[in-house]
Amino acid sequence: MRNLTLLTDLYQLTMINGYFEKNIHEDVVVFDMFFRKNACNGGYTIVCGIDQFVEYIKNINFSDEDLKYLKSLNLFSDKFLTFLKDFKFTGDIYSVEEGTIMFPNEPILTVKAPLYQAQLIETALLTIVNFQSLIATKASRVCFAAQGDPVFEFGLRRAQGPDAGTYGARAAMIGGCNATANVLAGKLFDVPVVGTQAHSWVQKFDTELEAFEAYADIYPDKCLLLIDTYNVLNSGLPNAIKVFKNLREKGHKPLGIRLDSGDLHYLSKECKKALEEEGFTDISITASNDLDEHTISNLKSEGAAINSWGVGTKLITSADSPSLGGVYKLAASFNGDKIEPKIKLSEDPEKINNPGYKKVIRIYNEDNKAEADLIMLHDEKIDESKPLTVFHPVYTWKSKVFNNYTVKELHKPLFINGKCMYEHKPVMKIRDYVQNELNTLWDEYRRFSNPQTYKVDLSKDLWDLKNNMIDSKNFYNKSS
Structure with missing residues (x-):
């Protein structure tokens, strides 16, 4: 794994420098990564890229060459650059398992760490997970359209560079492809190659x-x-x-x-x-x-005598939906052991984040079908022996009571106090996990046109916290 420490936006470093100068860089904070709209304009998103992100965290290290370059920018003091020389991630990171199906506004990954550490890793996290999640989701849609026929990833020559071609092939395999034409991906990730x-x-x-x-x-x-x-x-x-x-x-x-x-x-x-x-x-x-899920679906419905598919450009670039808008937002700060929730307001309601230190649970019915997700504060508990009521976070009169159900907490530790807790899994094993995840979804969430919206609700405690903070900070309704 090459050193990606400087794979960041400059403003991450200028902010960290500012935190350092104001002596707040060691304050412990909580950031969430989430997306606001599903990949490919669909009904779900497959989380991918966690393995590469873990390797990035393990290998963060400002080399002498890195520090020399930063010094040449004339933005940072020698004292700050000396501080960076000993940089090491010491915080906690919780994430859903790679291959998990997720939905808008749910924390994919939560970072609890000193402010300067949590801030530095934002850009690399987003570029790694956004891209691979996009391609994994696109691949799953293509494979769904193929109705069980083998699908081969052929996109390397049309990808936006070697990294996109190689990690895109990995993501495509996780999303359901049977093999790739990319020989380097075959070697690196131990997946089948074809050609x-x-x-x-x-x-x-x-x-x-x-x-x-x-x-x-x-x-x-x-x-x-x-x-x-x-x-x-x-x-x-x-x-x-x-x-x-x-x-x-x-x-x-x-x-x-x-x-x-x-x-x-x-x-x-x-x-x-x-x-x-x-x-x-x-x-x-x-x-x-130039195949994609729509073309394949049409050919299948017309009765084409095709029983395997080579999909390149429109898969590796996700041509009709070329980005996943995952974001990374401050959700809380710690004052000693006390959690101080943070919220960002916006005239666009979609851009108001859920405050606090949180977790996500998934609710399954007796047939192991996913029925809804609940975003909760980290210390809340669910008693599965009692009925569970969830309600729409905006249209609160829309509610549902679950009786015969089970729940699963989606977040697992990647790092605790800087120690890696993550267990690497082969790509083909993650691919199997994705297929099991997809089997828990109703087909209504997987269709290409007007997919059903999956229920993502807030616990009553989180809903109250969010709305009280909005009311207290709503400057638009306050007289000047």
Whole structure:
């Protein structure tokens, strides 16, 4: 893991310097990371990137070169730079497990630490978790559209740089993809890799048939042919069938064909018909070419004969929704052992944060379906033997009483007093966890158009705290 200590906005350092000069840098504070709108304009968001964030925290260290550069900016005193030289994270961080399904305004991650430490890590946290959560969510939508067909991540060449391509591939795998074309991601994260040939392979040979025969000769048991270099039905498909027959006679089983252009619905059905007539009834027909969840959903509904999908540009860039607006807000400050809640007001109600030191619980019914989440103050308890009433945080007359239910606290410790408590998990194990999480959601929350809004409510104590603070600080309704 390379040192990302200076992966921050300059104003983080100028603020820390100010805290240092005013001797409040050691004050213990609480920050929450959350988002206000779901990724991809959908009904849920998959949290991803926690593993990389943990490595970032473990490796924070201002090198001599870093301090020399900061000194050159003429913004910081030698005393402050000397202070930074011994920087080490000593606080607490609680987070949901990587792969957890989350919803707007819920704390994904809560930091309790000295002010200068909590402030420094904001930018890196947001850039790591926002991007990977976005791509994991996009991938889960693509896989949902594929209805169980294998989905392969093909986006490296269109990603916004090597890091986006590599960590985006990781996130796509966590979101549900079966394999990636990114070899470095395969090595780093121990995930399956896939790939056959490009059009340039076919073009290099004198004839398309010669190109196919050469590939089949080298990879007789992994022969999947790209058949749209010249003409799918008049050239590519007949040549592929010739090669497949030859492989079959030699005792090999061809894998299939790939279509990368044209009318995928029509071409796939014609290809399937011709292949089945020659006895190739269980062969793979893979489609690529600027696919996303909407295109795949349409092709599936039209009855396209495609049974695996290569998804690149629109997945790795989340083309129709290219950012997740996760934020990091001060929620509380400690005065000794006393918690002093903090709130930010805005004319936009969405931008008013939930104050205090908090946690999130998820409420499940007797069929293990997620029914609602409750944001609570950290010391509140739930007695599952008693009915639980939740209410809408704005339209408070909307309420629901749960009787036969169970609850789960979503936050787990990543660091306690600076000691790492996090247990690294393989990407494919996180992927399995995501699938289990998605199985707890009703399909109404997963649909692409007008998904149902999942219930995220505030406990009565938190609701009272928030509204009392709004009333006490509401300058708009006070006379001058």
